[in-house]
Amino acid sequence: VEELAAILTDFKSQLEAEDTPLRGKRPLSRQMVLPAGLWASTKRWPLAVYKPGRGGTPAAWEPSHTRFAAGEHPQTIAMNQDSGKPVQVATVIGHILQGLLLGRPVDLRRLVDCAEPGTLPDEVEWSQMEDACIKSDIDVMKVENVALKELLQVVVGPGAEVTPAWYAKARWWLNLKRASVPVSFQDGSETPTPKRLCPPV
Numbered sequence: 087v088e089e090l091a092a093i094l095t096d097f098k099s100q101l102e103a104e105d106t107p108l109r110g111k112r113p114l115s116r117q118m119v120l121p122a123g124l125w126a127s128t129k130r131w132p133l134a135v136y137k138p139g140r141g142g143t144p145a146a147w148e149p150s151h152t153r154f155a156a157g158e159h160p161q162t163i164a165m166n167q168d169s170g171k172p173v174q175v176a177t178v179i180g181h182i183l184q185g186l187l188l189g190r191p192v193d194l195r196r197l198v199d200c201a202e203p204g205t206l207p208d209e210v211e212w213s214q215m216e217d218a219c220i221k222s223d224i225d226v227m228k229v230e231n232v233a234l235k236e237l238l239q240v241v242v243g244p245g246a247e248v249t250p251a252w253y254a255k256a257r258w259w260l261n262l263k264r265a266s267v268p269v270s271f272q273d274g275s276e277t278p279t280p281k282r283l284c285p286p287v
Contacts, residue, residue, distance in 0.1 A: 115210035116271035120198065120262075126191035131264040133230045134187040150181035151190055160200045175201075176254070183261040194267065207255040209271040214241045215259050226260055234260075 138145055144152075153163050160178040167173060179201055186192045198206055207215065218240040219226060226232050234256050238248045262269055 115208040116273050117208050118206045118212070119270045119272050120194040120206075121268060122195060124191040124193050125267065127186065127189055127265045127267070129266045130189045131187050131227070131266075133228075134189075134264075136188055145184075147181035147184040150178045151185035151192075154178070154182050154197070155191070155193075160197075180257065183257075183265075186261060186265045186267075202254065204251065205254050205258060207259050211255055212259060212269075212271075215256060217241075226263060232260065 136145060149168070150160075150163050154160060160175050160182070164175045164178045165172045179197065182192055182197055186194075215237070218237050221240055222237060224232065224237065234253060235248060238252050238256055239246075242248055242252065
């Protein structure tokens with residue numbers, strides 16, 4: 087009986103060990119909180135330059151920003167282009183963030199609400215990208231073109247796959263950082279479930 091009890095105790099210990107973060111599971115990280123309502127940078131990124139289209143037409147990003155500001159969903163904007171050819175929703179979101187870099191006001195919480203779930207980097211992921219910049223000797227505030235693949239390879243490690251999800255997080259991190267957006271991080275338990283800001287398509 088004592089031998090059986092010892093075996094069961096050992097088995098229980100093994101099961102408990104498998105549930106610990108030490109077996110490759112990362113502890114939950116605090117989630118990003120963005121400013122509420124319309125937000126515009128008072129400190130424009132120095133390398134952000136407005137480049138109008140041919141013949142003085144609006145810049146490529148401008149219609150997306152204008153339509154989003156008027157209440158349209160990025161997916162609707164993506165599907166209904168003046169050219170008649172749809173674009174990716176991520177392209178529209180990139181356009182809106184380009185406007186942010188140029189000092190245009192953006193409802194960031196609404197924009198995130200329209201994006202894919204898990205788009206924003208959490209606190210650990212944000213720190214990982216900051217550390218990768220230090221290791222790679224890159225100042226994203228002073229360099230216009232950042233090779234995200236090389237930077238993210240430092241984050242995930244040599245030989246590891248850089249997933250599309252990482253690229254999405256990196257683009258948000260890059261734009262928020264360059265626009266000097268005052269981000270903060272909170273535990274999920276500290277933040278009530280947000281009201282949906284972006285209406286369905």
